[in-house]
Structures are given as structure tokens and as C-alpha cells.
Amino acid sequence: MKEDVRLARIALHWLIEPGNEAVHRMVNANGPVRALERLVEGDVPDEQLRGAAAARMVAGDPRKVAEAALDRAERLGARIVIPEDDEWPQPVRDLTRLLGRPAKDRIDRDVAPPLCLWVRGVPRLDEALTRSVAVVGARASTHYGEHVATTLAFELAEREWTVVSGGAHGIDAAAHRGALNAGGLTVAVLACGVDKPYPSGNTGLFDRIADGGLLISEWPPGTVPVRHRFLIRNRVIAAATRGTVVVEASARSGASQTLRRAIALDRRPMVVPGPVTSAMSVGCHGLIRDYPEVRLVAGVDHVLEEVGRIGELAPRPRGPERPHDGLDIESAMVLESVPRRGSAGPDELAAKAGLDIRTAMRKLTLLESMGFVARRAGGYTLAPKPARARAGSGAEPAPAAVGGTRSGPPMDHEAGAAP
């Protein structure tokens, strides 16, 4: 019985390209077996659907094709997974949310959940995808993009996140490699048969993925990739993961479509920025500008803030702490009034700093206790070198730097005093 269902689901994906909404409704209403029968018998109201099935059946009987596909898959160690199986990834069911939305072309109509998935690799599909993030991007990537994708995937894998991508050249391949280099789990969602992953140039990579991770596809073994299948495939990458990170994307790019799917599915949409001088970042910056939901992410910590649990939240980035930064502004004003050579009395220092004498005195006591200044001959001097060095401020010119502009007469040192 369940094997009839399995066979019917396989046949349906061959008879009508995956994602078809009408087929999805028929399967929901009649079950896969009856839905297949109706399509084979031409008992379908939708004329185009009926015609498409009829045209495809010229090439063979759907059930026989399905059986042959199963045999072939078995020979190459692949398996078929259907919603009735325990290892079916439940999140892809969310794709039903995309049905019935205004669609400008066929790609936006063919968004129904897959009826079955071909799988090559050992791990359980559902478990592999539980803690997963998609890292996708341009095929014509730059060294920068590949470096970022590899590093991000490596660090995600180190934290036991599965890295999902499309197996393409460029960013996709870099993401898969990064996860593999960390000894982590990675999943390639293909738009062709798992027996002959595209592109053939990545064959070595696909073998490494199949060793420890998974190659998956909605299309039976032997299927060749054609353009629209990559776009249909993208909805599965978006739905199966908790969030999608786009690393590099040109102005028109499949990665952008995957991110829009993630937004529509309430997954976390993330984009890595890049140099504005790079054509490969134009699409990324456009996504950040156009979609308020999109989060700019600059590293694994930012990604974990989006997809991780509280425990995994990352600290905010901060610049290096400097002793000087600890000072309140008025103390800094007093410190910067102390002459570089010799000493000055509290009154003079208060005048230079533009503070009242009481405040100036309080701050001088503080600065002395912190080792910035020393009392000498009824006045105050800057503390000896070591402490002085610590007093430098990178954010704005340090006293020494300011001093560098002091070439005029002494009076020049005083705020606003004219000779």
C-alpha cells in the first residue's frame, strides 16, 4: 500500500514538473494513487494539465518510469523520501503558504511543496535540516565572496549548524566546502538527478558531500537541469532552512529569488554586504535597501542572532577599550589642558578647560589617582611616559597629537585667547 503511494508520488513528479498547484490539490483531495490515475486517464478539468501529462506520457508509462527510477536509484545508493516517511522534513509543508498568491509567471505559480525527495547520503533528512541555514550566492563570485562564504559556513558547521546550498559554482560551492572543512554537515539541494549532479565541474565536491552529508532533489535520477528547474528548486532551499544568507549577488540573481521566498515563508532573510565597487555586491545592497525585513549580517555572530536560540546570541561589536575612554568629558578637558612641559596651577587649568575651579579640582584629584597627572610645585604635570602613552585616544586626536599643532606663542595654547 505505502509502496503504491511512493511509486505514485515518484510518477507524479515525472508526469508534471514539481511544485504544480493543481496536482498538489488533487493529491490532497484524492491521495497520490488516485491523483495519478486521474492524470493518466485524462480525468482532469484543467486542459493544460491534461495536455502536459498526455505529452509527457508519449515518452513512457509513468508507473514503469517510476519503477525504473527506483531501481536506478537503488543501484547508486540513493533513496526516495516521501511525506509518509518519518524522515520527511516537515518545514517544507510551509510552502503551502505561498499558494494562491498573485503570480506574474509560472515560477511563482509552481511553489507547492515537493511530493517526494530523492536523497543520496547517510544522515536522516529531517535531522540534518533541523538546525540548518542556507548560504547561497553568485556563481561568478569574487575571492572576497568565496572567503566570506567559506568562513561563515565553517563557523556555522563548528557550532553544529547544517549548511544548505545549491551546489553551484562560486558561493554555493564555497559554502559547502567551508562546512566540509569543519567536519560539519552540508546539504546540496539539486535541480537535477542526484546521480549526475550539476555542474560536473563540482563532481569531486558532490562526492565529498554525499560521503558525510546529503544530496537531495525533487527530480528523479537522470533528470538534466534546465533553467526553470533552478528557480523552482530555490523554494525548497528557503523552506527547509531557518534562514537564508545571501553572500554575493549581481543585480539579477537566483539567490535574490531564494531570499524573497525566505521572506514570504517567515524564515530569517540575511544579506552580507560588500564593497560598493563590486558588481557582485549590487544585488546584496539592493536587497538590504528594498526589503526592511532583511538583516545585514557581517559574520556568524549576526547570523546566530537571527536563527539561534538565546544561548547562542552574540555580543555587540565594540572597539578596543582605552584608559582615556574611561574618562568623563570634563576630566578629559582638564587632562588636555595640562601643558606637555612643566606644570600649571588649578586656576590656569580650570581656565583652559573652561570649567569652574571646584569642578577642575575634583577632576584633577581623579586624574591624579588614575595616574594621568602628578602634583608638583603647587601645580600639576603630566604623569611620566608610560602612563602618558596609555592616555592616548584613537577616536579623536590625543593630547600629544593636538600638541603637534602648537607652534605659536604660549598664549595660543589657551582656548580662544588671542595674542
Place this chain on the structure above:
Amino acid sequence: MKEDVRLARIALHWLIEPGNEAVHRMVNANGPVRALERLVEGDVPDEQLRGAAAARMVAGDPRKVAEAALDRAERLGARIVIPEDDEWPQPVRDLTRLLGRPAKDRIDRDVAPPLCLWVRGVPRLDEALTRSVAVVGARASTHYGEHVATTLAFELAEREWTVVSGGAHGIDAAAHRGALNAGGLTVAVLACGVDKPYPSGNTGLFDRIADGGLLISEWPPGTVPVRHRFLIRNRVIAAATRGTVVVEASARSGASQTLRRAIALDRRPMVVPGPVTSAMSVGCHGLIRDYPEVRLVAGVDHVLEEVGRIGELAPRPRGPERPHDGLDIESAMVLESVPRRGSAGPDELAAKAGLDIRTAMRKLTLLESMGFVARRAGGYTLAPKPARARAGSGAEPAPAAVGGTRSGPPMDHEAGAAP
């Protein structure tokens, strides 16, 4: 009479550091002349304010210091501009919006509008700032940041926008240079006297700016820059311009403070992203992540979208148009079903494309009229090379590329058919 007011305003900025809220209220209530008298006489409720004035007066009589400053300015060809003058830049009045806000330290309290501005250069201050954008950023900038700042400033100046910055090393200097190279107007807002602009390393640049543009400062000639003055100064850069663009900023940076002031003043806050691998972009990415008002800008067109008028709005960036992109998905599916060698009949093509025969026929007629396919021997073949090349798609593998993976027997070409 007006000259008394001018002198009083100059004296007030020397007696109490610019931006002081209490002084601002006194000037509003009593006028500059009376406000100065009261401070000199110590007739001030605020004890700290009274003390600060008293301490500063140890260095001299405010009115005499003001007169000396005026003489000195005249000698070096600088002038003083006050709100009572026609060329006063009205937008700085908006700084009153920042008064009375919760302030964590003195820098956030000293946000009152300047009482006067020292100016070196020929153009009228108000006119120079009417169409102006601030371009600010890190002093420890990278080649990337300097390249972006110079280019952006150049293109803004070409479109007759004034580029305002702080005259510092790095991004500020690059922005001023870019505007100068375009023969445009640029304004440096200094935290020291206009007679001796800081840093001295930029002296040549400051002279070029003073030739055609403007050097301005709230502090009288002879004033040396100290840390807090840069932060006080930043409010003027934010208030005097229509928007602020941060090009590079480390995690703690004065440029970020200028941008926050711009946000508080309802000016347009803009940030240029950079490589996530660069420490000089950490602050930029943090601002984009932390402030929803901030717009990511990748070039002059994006900046004009924010500060320009409708006429100046820029077109959205698009990838290159390709003949293939013009095709609807179903036409593309048919085109990609046509064998690379030989011909195939409509039935076979419909089967491969997964379309009903009628749709397939319609699309074949379209493809023939567009020169993608040719009719031959009762079937269809791909059009000769030239047209074939035009049919390639960069976004996803073109038919030729897909063909590259076809190494199996003919049956493999058909979607899902198993041998």
C-alpha cells in the same frame, strides 16, 4: 549697536565653550550683550556656569579678547558671521530640537546652536550650504574608503552639491579632495581656529579649500583642537547639511556620532557599506543594523534619492538585458528541450518541456519568429550559431552549459526518463 552684539557673541564663545544650553537660554532671554554682562558680573544662578566664566576670565577680559580675535581674523582675511547677518545658515537653528533631551554626558548637553561662526573663504555661507551633503568617516581609512569618498564627493560636486566634512585625515580629506577635483564647492567645519586648521598635515588641502570654498569654526582664531571640541563640532556638520554620509567607521567613531545627530535632526542618515572583513566598515555595518532610519547607499544616485529633488532621482540598478530574459518561462522550457544536434518534433518537445502540445506549438511559433529555432524536416532545430549565442542566460545555466553535463545515452536528455 550690531557691532556690540557681534563682539558679545564672540566673547560668549570664548567665555563658555560653544553649545552650552544655559548660555543659549540667557541669550534668548536677555540678548547677547546683556547675557555677556551678566556672566562677567557673575549674575548667574548656575554655580558651575558662574565658576567656569570666572576661571576663564583669569586669562583676560572677554571684550578685549574678542576685539583682539577680530583684529587677528581681519589680518588673515577671515570674517565673523552671526545670526543677525544675512549669510547666517538658518538650518543650524534646528539644533534647538536637541535641547532638553536626556543626556548621558556633557557632549550630549552642549548641543545648542552656535552663537557665531568664523569663516575663511569667499562664498556666502548660507548659499554654500543650501544644497549640501556631509561626507565623513574614519581617519584611519583604507584605500577602498578613500576611493569611495573621493568618487562620491566628485560626483556630488559635479551635480552642484556642496560637500561638507571635518577636514580630518582619511575620509574627510578624501571627500574635500574629490569635491575640489570636480571644481566644486567644499566646506570644512573645524574644531579649532580657522587660522591654524588641524591637522597641520592637511595644510595644503586647507589652503585649496579656502581658495574656492570655506573653512568655518565656532572657535576664535588661535583656538587649538582638543578632544571634546571635535564631538561638539559634529553637531554643526549634521545640522548644516541635508544629509550625512558615513563612508568608513570603526566600532567607536566620531562619524557615528555625527550620523546619530543627523537622525535626531531629521536630516538624511546614509551609510556606505564595505567588506565585512574590514575593521573600518564595522561601524558602518553596525549603524545600518542598529538604526532603521539609516539608508544603505552605494553611490551618488542613492544619495540623491535621499537628499535630491524628484528630478534628481536615480533609476533602479538592473542587470544587463539578455534576449533569453525576454522569454516567458514556458518558451524557455521549450527552447531548452530542443536538441543541440538534429531536430525534434512538437510532440517530443512538448514531452521534454512538460507542456501540453498546444502550448508547445504556440511557443515554438514564437521562438521561430524570434530567431531562436528553425523549422526543418517536420521538426525544429536550434537556430545557427549567432542567434544561439544570444540565447545564453547568465543567471542560470544556458542550454549549451546544460548540454555540457549530457554524457549519458539519449534517453537521459528526457526529464526523469530512466534507461
